[in-house]
Amino acid sequence: MKRILLTIAYDGTNYSGWQKQLSPEVKTVEGELEKALRALFRSPNLICIGASRTDRGVHALGQRATIDVETNIPVEKIPLAVRSLLPSDIVVVKAEEVPADFHPRYDCIKKTYEYRIWNGPMRNPKERLYTTFVYSPLDLEKMNKAASNFIGTYDFAAFCAAGSTVSSTVRSIFDCYVKSEGNVISIYVTGDGFLYNMVRIMAGTLIAVGQDKVSPDEILQIILSGNREKAGITAEPQGLTLQEIYYDLHGKAVDSEG
Amino acid sequence: MKRILLTIAYDGTNYSGWQKQLSPEVKTVEGELEKALRALFRSPNLICIGASRTDRGVHALGQRATIDVETNIPVEKIPLAVRSLLPSDIVVVKAEEVPADFHPRYDCIKKTYEYRIWNGPMRNPKERLYTTFVYSPLDLEKMNKAASNFIGTYDFAAFCAAGSTVSSTVRSIFDCYVKSEGNVISIYVTGDGFLYNMVRIMAGTLIAVGQDKVSPDEILQIILSGNREKAGITAEPQGLTLQEIYYDLHGKAVDSEG
Structure with a gap:
């Protein structure tokens, strides 16, 4: 076997x-x-x-x-x-x-997700299944500043959908940044694990930052509040892609031989 | 009105x-x-x-x-x-x-089409509707050399699907080049008009060049032969996007006032 x-x-x-x-x-x-x-x-x-x-x-x-x-x-x-x-x-x-x-x-050691936004005056039908559409121009610099504030080990209860029954809402975010290419803005986030809807709530919050509705400095307060209502909306599913899952396969293989 | x-x-x-x-x-x-x-x-x-x-x-x-x-x-x-x-x-x-x-x-003065190829060992399901899949690595340099040989005014009968009933198969190609980004190879072609399936047959021929089945220098011979069988296969439709149609709207507006 x-x-x-x-x-x-x-x-x-x-x-x-x-x-x-x-x-x-x-x-x-x-x-x-x-x-x-x-x-x-x-x-x-x-x-x-x-x-x-x-x-x-x-x-x-x-x-x-x-x-x-x-x-x-x-x-x-x-x-x-x-x-x-x-x-x-x-x-x-x-x-x-x-x-x-x-x-x-x-x-699993860590996972990386990408969340994609189509940011332009009109929808792109070829991107409709793989991005969320945001009409108003987003402030990339502010989004990036806000993204970096997610990095760390925190109780992310404010970024967890209601009704989740996990025993702990503490997670570590190792990396979080925003990149743009043409009309597509991508949020990349890497962490040891994610709560239910966590990446989509982070994306919804970063979109609100890009629209000047939330300041980058508020991210930490929102996390520390533990209050789901303080974070942004849950961004639509079609923008989200599970990019990579990391294992220490070599270490594991050695262990099994030891 | x-x-x-x-x-x-x-x-x-x-x-x-x-x-x-x-x-x-x-x-x-x-x-x-x-x-x-x-x-x-x-x-x-x-x-x-x-x-x-x-x-x-x-x-x-x-x-x-x-x-x-x-x-x-x-x-x-x-x-x-x-x-x-x-x-x-x-x-x-x-x-x-x-x-x-x-x-x-x-x-219409000219039109630009893009033809996209997913070139990698495995298919990408998010790209399946917007690219054609080519497993074997393509030689971009040869494809680009071949692409430049399409530029000019020629009888493109060799690049026209059988059964077409146009009165003339002469067309002018103003620009044709190949670009890659990650696993996606894009062919861009601009011309005053295109015959039935012309861009897809050009793409199929450029893929054959990238696979070393056709040499870049043969493009002109294929065009001059006027023989559809000498050109490559008709590449799949989902790789093709009509990018832009150009008009001289200003000149036209002036004309209509004159």
Whole structure:
């Protein structure tokens, strides 16, 4: 039996998020992926364990999931082998063998998300599924100053959707910055983990900063308030992409041999 | 009665091309646009005259069309006024009044198309609707050399889909070059007009050059042969976007006053 770590890219537009639902009519990325892998490996009980539960309409270029399989297919050939079994909006980008005790969620060191904004007088229809549209010109410099104020270890309860039941709302943000290219403004954020809707609430707050509704210096006060109502709106899902999940695979492999 | 020139952006994915079809079940960009404008202006006989007949799956950021209307809506407000009547994949970007004898097709000076290629080992699902996927690494330098060989006035019969009934296949290409950014390779081509599938056949030929199947120096021979079979394949529609259509609106306005 091999444990295989998959890197998965998808366009989340047509899915009710990553996580498989009990009702088979609800199309999810995990559901489609599991179906394809079960067919490929002729293994009706195969399950995927994903690293991140992306929401409805959210995209990924570097989602990760593990499967346990007995197979003669060389591991590096799995992406190509599964291709014709998957819809065109889900792609297995990479497959690699990992130690038997590797867990895609618990072994994650950090994750990077990108949130994209189309900032211009008119919508761009080719970008409508991959950006949120903001008409008024955003102040990039202020957004960047505000973004840097997210860096640190804080209780991010003010940036967590109501109804979440996590035991701790403390998270570490290692990096957060804003870049623009043409009409697209991208927010990049890297942290050890994210609360429910956290990146989208951060994005909504940074948009408010860019519109001069919130000052960059208020970010820390908002965090420390722990009050969801002080932060900005939850920005739309289609602007969000899970870019990368980082593991110390080498360290892990050494551990498993030790 | 005012003649109004509209600039239209659309994602062509869900349409059978620009041009309205006799069958109302066939969804086209022109058909949807006309429906929205007829509702806005309460003018059931309003017709659009488009500048370019883009194909099924082809996109536009700068399509143009004229309408003739009696209206009290200020011309510059039309894009916003029609927005809620249009599906989200069609956007009227701009509206401007033009002289009564202006024609979007006959008065066109030149057009620019972009053809986008996703060149990398694995598909990117977020780019699948807006690029063609080429696995093997393309030689950008050779593609650029080949692209420059398209510039000039030639009989482009070798770059025209069979079955076309135009009276002349002579066209002038003013500019043609290739640029890359990350995994995306873009071909830009500007000319006074294009034959049926011409840009997509040029793109297919430039991809063959990038794959070392055709040498840059062969471009001129292929053009001069007039033989469609000597050129490359017709590249997929989703990589193509009509970027811009150029008019000498100032000169035209002066003419109409003279």
